[in-house]
Amino acid sequence: MLELKNLCFTVNVDGKEKNIIKNISLSVPDNKMVAVTGPNGGGKSTLAKLIAGIEHASSGKIIYNGVDITDMSITDRAKLGIGFAFQQPVKFKGITVFDLLRIASGKRISVKEACEYLSSVGLCARDYINREVNASLSGGELKRIEIATVIARGTSLSLFDEPEAGIDLWSFKNLIEVFRRMREMIKDSSIIIISHQERILSIADEIIVLKDGELDRTGTRDEILPSLIGTSSAVTDCKMGAVNGGEE
Amino acid sequence: MMQLDEIQKRLLYEVADLHAVPEGAYNIRSNSQSAGRRSTENIEIVSKTDVSGLEIHIKPGTKNESVHIPVVMTESGLKEVVYNDFYIGEDADVVIVAGCGIDNCGNQDSQHDGIHRFFVEKNARVKYVEKHYGSGDGKGKRILNPVTEVYQKENSSVTMEMVQIKGVDDTERTTKAELDKGAKLVVRERLMTHGDQRAISVYEVELNGKASSADVVSRSVARDDSYQKFDAKIIGNAECTGHTECDSIIMDNGRILAVPGLEANCIDASLVHEAAIGKIAGDQLIKLMTLGLTEAEAEEQIINGFLR
Ligand SMILES: Nc1ncnc2c1ncn2[C@@H]1O[C@H](COP(=O)(O)OP(=O)(O)OP(=O)(O)O)[C@@H](O)[C@H]1O
Numbered sequence: 233m234l235e236l237k238n239l240c241f242t243v244n245v246d247g248k249e250k251n252i253i254k255n256i257s258l259s260v261p262d263n264k265m266v267a268v269t270g271p272n273g274g275g276k277s278t279l280a281k282l283i284a285g286i287e288h289a290s291s292g293k294i295i296y297n298g299v300d301i302t303d304m305s306i307t308d309r310a311k312l313g314i315g316f317a318f319q320q321p322v323k324f325k326g327i328t329v330f331d332l333l334r335i336a337s338g339k340r341i342s343v344k345e346a347c348e349y350l351s352s353v354g355l356c357a358r359d360y361i362n363r364e365v366n367a368s369l370s371g372g373e374l375k376r377i378e379i380a381t382v383i384a385r386g387t388s389l390s391l392f393d394e395p396e397a398g399i400d401l402w403s404f405k406n407l408i409e410v411f412r413r414m415r416e417m418i419k420d421s422s423i424i425i426i427s428h429q430e431r432i433l434s435i436a437d438e439i440i441v442l443k444d445g446e447l448d449r450t451g452t453r454d455e456i457l458p459s460l461i462g463t464s465s466a467v468t469d470c471k472m473g474a475v476n477g478g479e480e
Numbered sequence: 481m482m483q484l485d486e487i488q489k490r491l492l493y494e495v496a497d498l499h500a501v502p503e504g505a506y507n508i509r510s511n512s513q514s515a516g517r518r519s520t521e522n523i524e525i526v527s528k529t530d531v532s533g534l535e536i537h538i539k540p541g542t543k544n545e546s547v548h549i550p551v552v553m554t555e556s557g558l559k560e561v562v563y564n565d566f567y568i569g570e571d572a573d574v575v576i577v578a579g580c581g582i583d584n585c586g587n588q589d590s591q592h593d594g595i596h597r598f599f600v601e602k603n604a605r606v607k608y609v610e611k612h613y614g615s616g617d618g619k620g621k622r623i624l625n626p627v628t629e630v631y632q633k634e635n636s637s638v639t640m641e642m643v644q645i646k647g648v649d650d651t652e653r654t655t656k657a658e659l660d661k662g663a664k665l666v667v668r669e670r671l672m673t674h675g676d677q678r679a680i681s682v683y684e685v686e687l688n689g690k691a692s693s694a695d696v697v698s699r700s701v702a703r704d705d706s707y708q709k710f711d712a713k714i715i716g717n718a719e720c721t722g723h724t725e726c727d728s729i730i731m732d733n734g735r736i737l738a739v740p741g742l743e744a745n746c747i748d749a750s751l752v753h754e755a756a757i758g759k760i761a762g763d764q765l766i767k768l769m770t771l772g773l774t775e776a777e778a779e780e781q782i783i784n785g786f787l788r
Pocket residue numbers: 243245252270271272273274275276277278279319480
């Protein structure tokens with residue numbers, strides 16, 4: 233279980249303080265898939281970075297399975313079982329898809345195992361396994377590889393930051409299946425997905441709405457989803473088709 | 481073949497991936513002497529008579545054969561200049577593996593200066609691999625100053641992989657090439673320096689024939705207090721395409737100077753230079769740390785990939 237207690241994140245912009253995350257308290261229980269949604273710039277990615285240790289809270293606490301991880305490094309949090317798929321996947325030079333999956337899994341995996349991770353995100357493994365993780369891969373391909381690295385880690389708290397962005401309408405169905413399966417096999421772990429897509433929100437157990445760095449609403453899917461439909465926080469399929477699966 | 485000791489064997493493995501006597505033609509030079517040689521029907525290796533070195537004659541039409549000419553040095557204080565000339569016949573398609581490993585445990589400098597000349601005839605294809613490696617903890621330096629000259633006839637193609645990752649204290653590499661019509665040169669250099677090592681790499685490529693092309697790419701890492709200079713000049717004297725690239729990572733107090741040099745003497749010459757120097761990208765470190773690596777482990781993976 234993840235607990236955030238009065239979490240604040242403030243940055244200094246041109247000598248002025250800017251509050252990006254404002255006093256957020258919430259908990260993500262085990263065996264739950266929680267969706268985080270809300271308008272652009274609301275603080276969703278920042279919240280995920282605070283949990284993964286990429287940003288450090290200005291005040292407040294982050295408790296994971298009873299351990300205070302507020303001041304822990306990224307590496308230590310990763311070792312505790314926190315995984316994070318970035319909104320914008322990082323590109324490398326010379327590091328291959330196989331390297332990344334091998335690093336993620338933390339052991340010597342076979343090519344066959346690595347291929348299974350790729351297949352599970354809808355990539356034809358043989359075409360990708362030896363490719364470099366660089367700009368020669370399309371945005372959608374990079375996103376899927378990013379998701380596969382988190383799956384390969386087998387983490388107990390997995391964060392996905394807009395996994396659907398850049399993924400076309402056809403593959404989107406596939407992706408929903410990936411997350412549905414993850415939900416089914418959650419087994420003592422928890423999943424946080426940042427998303428604007430109704431189809432993703434509708435497989436979550438709980439929904440958190442972030443607005444201007446504040447917790448706007450939180451509750452079960454059935455409590456929250458109806459009020460979101462039609463708003464920009466829950467883009468439906470046909471609207472999504474028009475913008476080719478991307479947001480912003 | 482002459483008996484090689486464990487250190488010599490290790491050096492051989494580092495520079496030429498050799499566990500045993502290679503297939504095909506070879507000459508192994510150890511502490512300034514030939515430790516073994518084999519010519520084949522198509523590839524003849526003979527010693528030069530005027531200076532130290534070899535002449536390697538590859539018959540026209542030789543396909544899928546290889547030549548290994550590794551050099552190992554384990555005696556401190558040895559200094560040598562070696563001249564190797566390669567004559568590659570028309571239509572041949574061969575792999576040439578050179579490379580030098582120095583183990584210096586003594587207090588005197590060890591130095592190997594290899595002067596390699598390649599005469600590549602029409603339509604021939606050559607892949608040339610050269611690795612440099614140094615080990616040993618003596619005060620004596622390990623110095624390598626390779627000079628490579630390439631003369632390419634019509635439609636020939638040369639690919640060079642030059643790798644120097646570890647243990648060479650001081651190196652000045654000079655590579656010169658002249659290309660005729662339709663000839664193609666590809667260079668991939670991988671370089672890492674540490675401690676107070678110094679590495680200078682100078683290229684001068686003349687594109688003299690119509691539709692000739694050169695692509696010279698260096699990837700390098702300078703750590704600790706080391707210094708590197710990459711000085712790549714391409715001269716376009718005809719309708720041609722030339723590209724040089726220096727992509728470098730600096731760490732600690734490492735310093736790198738990249739000197740672009742393009743000279744177009746023909747209106748149809750198209751020449752490009754790219755250079756990027758900087759520290760390891762922060763987001764790459766962060767990504768690997770979220771996969772459970774420490775910062776140092778992440779650095780190592782990034783550098784390994786970069787220099788692959
Ligand atoms: N280090 C920083 N310095 C200054 N401003 C920042 C910093 N990090 C985030 N912000 C700002 O905080 C706000 C929240 O950003 P964040 O990326 O968390 O939003 P988001 O909810 O993920 O938006 P989107 O839906 O567009 O992905 C934005 O206005 C952003 O510009």
